[in-house]
Amino acid sequence: MPGDLYLLAGRYRLIERLGQGGAGTVWRAIDDMLDRQVAVKQVRVPEGLGPRERAEFADRAMHEARSAGRLRDPAIVLVHDVVLEGDQPWIIMDLTTGRSLDKVIKERGPLPPGFVAAVGLRVLSALEVAHAHGILHQDVKPANILLDADGTAMLTDFGIAAPMGGRGDMFGSAGSPGYMAPERLNEQPSGPSADLWSLGASLYTAVEGRAPFERALPAAVAAAVLLHEPPFPARAGRELGGLLMAMLAKDPAARPTAAQVRQVLTALTGAGTAPGHRQQRHRQKRPRRWWPVPAALAAVVALGAGGWYAAAALTRQETGRYTTAPDPCTLLTDAQAARLVKGTPKRSLTRPGECQWLIREGTVPARSLVVRIWAERPNRDLGGPEVAQRRFASEKSTRAAAEGLSQRQAYGAVTAITGVGEAAITQNGFKFYLNSTTSGSADSILLFRTSNLLGEVRWRREDVPVDGSPGKDAADAMADPETAIAAARLITAALAK
Template identity: 40%
Template structure:
């Protein structure tokens, strides 16, 4: 990505991930000659100049508060830059994988290892809590396990200081369904005990490989508020259930929880907690019936009260699913015959699945050309199938806005023959009708001005999908390249509709 330097010293190299709050870049600090991570914060569209200035000021203030947190278990914030009318956070670059990625790849963790991870995260949280800060989004995707053995709590971007609103607090509940404490779902501001609940839910995933409360976003919200706390097997089960008690006062103190986790990490049994802190199935609790905006949006995918499990809900009048919640093989979204027609070959290649921070993807490359597809997610969501319609709309608009920012990109595709990065010029972003519920397209042109790659981004229900077609051949016209990408996108839309 050629986007110049920030503050004259940070060279943006390539994006590492994107979400509702912005984009994270791999960058190089040219002054200190080291690689860093840079988080580009996205401010709401349509904001007046005065409100925009206020939001930038608030973001800088929040970053300053985060920078005061010094602990090996908290990602270090090096610098804050305000350029292009928005804040950029310069952070240490971590190498490794998240807890969510680790569990997906290797399965549930042994209790002793999960306990060590939990203890180190909780000690980091205790440092933040001592300075009056809540994290508010503790989840498997925000716990990072570095290659050198550090356990780091990331993304303090929505942290809250006591008595202050935050940049992201636009009257919306902040966090990820299934990892938000019951009291915060009730509209209360929460406190350290709320982060403890979220850590318990995170460690439940580490131990079992599954969330304590599963289903759609609305189902997870309802289950958190109404269902008994699940108990994981093994020595950590009772402790995690206590950390996830419905009432904050019934949860153990952070000190007691750390001691218990350390004991299990050392190979011993979890100590018995005082009786006043033990968890029981929640009774009928009188709740403040404050409306939570994102929960109302998520409720659009609920069929009826009491429905559980994964499902795909169709709209009443059209065949378009209202939500895709079942993970699927993305390599099946473009069939073999379609691939053969798109690439003009009688021997279509098999899809090559892969995944990155943005989501699962599949490529169908041959020498000189290829088709690719990716189902995307934002950085605040575990996987694309957990996206809501509301969050997918935000992600779609952020992707569209991102493409309009830069005139050129660095492009490569080794499998079709482009092994070294090439600079390509971006064409004008254009709206596309008739693909999904909303779509746009953009092309890349080489030094001669000829288009060699076309992208189509579309949203269908709660999914955001990008489709690309690239060719190194000279014969296809620019319009041929556009039409091939469009046909690939249309084929994937039909496959999604059929899957629903």
Template identity: 40%
Template sequence: MSSGSLAGRYALLRPLGAGGMGKVWLARDEMLDREVAVKELTLPEGMSPKERAASVKRAVREAQATARLRHPGIVALHDVVVEQDRPWLVMELLRGRTLGDTVREFGPMPADYAARVGADVLEALMVAHAQGLQHRDVKPGNVFLTESGRVVLTDFGIARQEGQATLTEQGLMIGSPGFIAPERLAGEPGGPASDLWSLGATLYVALTGTPAYEGSAAQRVRATMTGPVPVAQGPLGPLLAAMMAHHPGARPDPGAVVQALRQVAAGGTASPLPVNQVATVPRQVRRRGPAALWIAAAAAVVLGAGGTTAFLLLRDRPDAAPTAYTVPRDVCTLISSQEVGRLLHTQDPPKGRPSADQVGPKCGWPVAGTGVGVQVQKDSDTVDPWSMTTASARALFQSQRRYWGRYDSLDWTWPEIGVKKSQKAERTPLHQVTGVGEEAFGYELKGPTGRVHSAHVFYRLANLVVEVEYTALGASPTDEEIRQAALRAAQASEQALRHAG
């Protein structure tokens, strides 16, 4: 099929690539007016109609399980369509390039950068494993480094749920030789430890620029099953060897591996890990070395690899904003208790009250007559703010500016500080705000007396859009003091994001 439309909705524009399991198309979702990627899954030749129907049914079931996964490190699956006797997977469109392509163009990655990538991928795998899904084809071509800084594990199209039959019937081996764990080559269904082995082989390529096992497909399979485990040079070498141990039970616990990868990403070292034991955290040293040179060379395509829970992010200088925030954070930690106390003029600051709506997660710190609030926002097409790209955050920021600029009079309420009934408030003109974020604007709300009682600041930092509100109903704060309090709250939240981890 060279062009056409699926389900009367997805217009196939042009092929993006092809592999053993199918072809990927650039497509347009004509209902939502957005570009998507469509994976056309191909089935082995010679299958009977009954076998083909069973494979299609299994692929749909696996796609449904994959669609439940919600993690910034996992490519989002929007839809599955069965047409022409085969399944088509509709996924988010990622812009950037694969880990394999990046290494081929720029050469081996420095250990700290490769460790960041590995930690992100392993966290995504752990989310899938927790829901009973194995990926089964972790390889450099399925690790995607986006232009916005996300590290995304793609191609869950052959993922397997625990308890399901494997697709090795009809002699079909799922995966890529050289990245398939020994136990799966031996005909076993494998498990989370098999994905860990494949990630070790993937990071070996990232670190050295060459596969752990080279040669023809048959030679790679033979070496994987019978050859010694290769050990790369540098701080990641022993860790990758442990991940690629021949026996699944000899491989370390994934949580310990994530921690060890973070240690290397932060400039420390990681020793081989005992099975199912958490590694001791070495002293972390902040340093700049070969990673800075490699990242500079790759900056035109890959801007960062942020997104671990420790926020091990690429920065040009210690106070620079990361290129992307991809792991959810408790919004109530963005302003410290001490700062809340100073803003609200109390020695007994309230605890943050988390909540959420369709715009995104938020937190409020209210006391009688005054309060401060923070909300991290998202657009309607994104699962959560941490899945936003820098481009979509810029668009959302401008959309918010246009939206709030339309209304001179607003309905306003804040029951927790004592404003339980909706009140009319007049909005001041929108104005540019400096000293917070990469771009920011603000406005104030005035009550019937013409006095400012609330100030709002919207700012964008990398791929996040944040709204901060400060309200004081008493007669003592001046209009300027309220504006400055909102700015201080915004700056406090920005600094918490910049220095996270």
């Protein structure tokens, strides 16, 4: 661990540690070249990585920090430089004098709704700029929202920011469980709505003085995010409270857009926005909007486990064929899996809703087939199959946006496939190994929908040689989509029985 006088890159002299979290450690430092104070973030490198994986992580962290450095907004803490020392990434940023929102909440308790709305507007502005540049923040939380003396908010710590269209991988779990959207906890593809979910959770904490999914243990927090609805934030009032509940919807398609969030927060800002200011007793009348929590939501909370299905039945919404997703490990027989992966694979339930069949060559993974299944639930407006259709369309557009070559990773075009469920698409991916233009890992990914069920099949091969120079067509040239398609047809046939 660097000491007080550690000199980074012959230029940045570390003075003191300012804070530490899941994404890394932040230091106060002196830039000897420009004779000014800066903040230096030592990015946390996940434990247990091999040399190649550590190098890949460092390379990705550097690339994403450079991307974040291009963002310009009054509410974004600027990134000035990125440094790689060995395989340890460091990010050099503006040193801000503001205090973090979580510390303000601890000292003062619940904050006035008008002030919270003003903070939300500033952070929303920063997120909209990042999203316009194709970047997700991925760690919006009160500790990363800084407040100046006048209450002006800034969003910091783009250290684990990621490009849109990226897939969950071994490095994609950084963040804070109580402020990570359900799709991120499930390591499913996420988009701008995941950052807005985290903003909603942060504003909920500010106005209530407690986190929406507060629990004693991190595992219990993650389970609450995935399975439970938070209590209605009574201190927020009807309008802000309704907005926050809508932002915290489990289904990304059911959450309000950034424009809708901005409209509500703008209407709520005004007198009594300073954290020490008492709210006025009288309230101006405002027009009723679409986000108040519906009676159906209250019914779901009251019914508890399985309540969504009963509530949907009460409101005559179509639930779909599947009340729960089937065990993915039962959708392929051992013989079928062996034919697909061309060997005798090891089968394992890698996480709830996901099964992997893995072939190793010695101790090194060589080929793997991963099947992920999840059921979509009805929301207040749509039945289960309609929610699944929207989610499928959203996934299709997100994956299409990832087409092309970025650094050493390439994705091909999204292609429709017939004969697999009610709708299906495939996309090929290829990632070059670090400092290599001759080999890498090749993915063929198939997403399908049937009724209210969505499934993903990922066929991965390691040490795939590249035929010719690397380019944006490498993903399709090196792919084997037929194996993923064959697996998906077997799976949908099993589901139809």
